[in-house]
Amino acid sequence: LHQQAYIGQVHIHSFHLCKMPLMSRPSVLYYGIIVRWCLSIDLHNQRNIMEWSTTMAQNKTRPTSQSVQSFIDAIENERKRADSIALVQIMREISDEEPRMWGESMIGFGSYHYQYASGHQGDSFQIGFAPRKAAITLYLMGMYMYSDDPERDHLLDRLGKHKLGKGCLYINKLADVDIDVLKTIIQRALEQLRAHYTPRKTGGTGPNVI
Numbered sequence: 001l002h003q004q005a006y007i008g009q010v011h012i013h014s015f016h017l018c019k020m021p022l023m024s025r026p027s028v029l030y031y032g033i034i035v036r037w038c039l040s041i042d043l044h045n046q047r048n049i050m051e052w053s054t055t056m057a058q059n060k061t062r063p064t065s066q067s068v069q070s071f072i073d074a075i076e077n078e079r080k081r082a083d084s085i086a087l088v089q090i091m092r093e094i095s096d097e098e099p100r101m102w103g104e105s106m107i108g109f110g111s112y113h114y115q116y117a118s119g120h121q122g123d124s125f126q127i128g129f130a131p132r133k134a135a136i137t138l139y140l141m142g143m144y145m146y147s148d149d150p151e152r153d154h155l156l157d158r159l160g161k162h163k164l165g166k167g168c169l170y171i172n173k174l175a176d177v178d179i180d181v182l183k184t185i186i187q188r189a190l191e192q193l194r195a196h197y198t199p200r201k202t203g204g205t206g207p208n209v210i
Helices: 002-019 025-060 070-072 078-095 141-145 150-159 181-198
Strands: 099-102 106-110 111-115 119-123 127-129 137-139 168-171
Touching: 070 078, 070 099, 070 106, 078 099, 078 106, 078 127, 078 137, 078 181, 127 181, 141 181, 150 181
Parallel strands: none
Antiparallel strands: 099 106, 106 127, 111 119, 127 137, 137 168
16 A cells, blocks of 8 residues: 555656646756655655564564463453363474463464575464464464365365464364364474474473463
């Protein structure tokens, strides 16, 4: 939208230039310099906004010292609280990692370092979930790495009620899905991610873990 706005400004400038009386060559050159200067400022602002957005996103996905136990205890919905406890146990068993809070609302297990072709790099958890109000979000980036695997689609067909996102699986409650199938999906996603990235053990939050 921001890009469209400044492109629209260029069109307006060009339209006005065409409708203006014939100007001398120096005047036209001067007008062109002003337009380019405005665009350079606008592009600079866009880069600043993008860098700020990236920084904010990174800050939200960093491990914290917040207690996983306290976070789950504070979940008001009793069913979602019980499902969160069950998911911690499932993911701990599969990953052999202790749970840790990432950001304000995500529970992650283990970590890995990634780097894109663009040069952007950072750290994230290997598997995790967030008990949000709308649904429980399972973060399984490894699942996206075998998206062409027909076995993945077969597993999802057998899973039960769910929605699929990019690297995410959304479920309303554990009672809606086949737990054994869910465990297999989580296991395969974790194996795929560990095959592509070097995993790191991060540990949990000490005596406060469930």
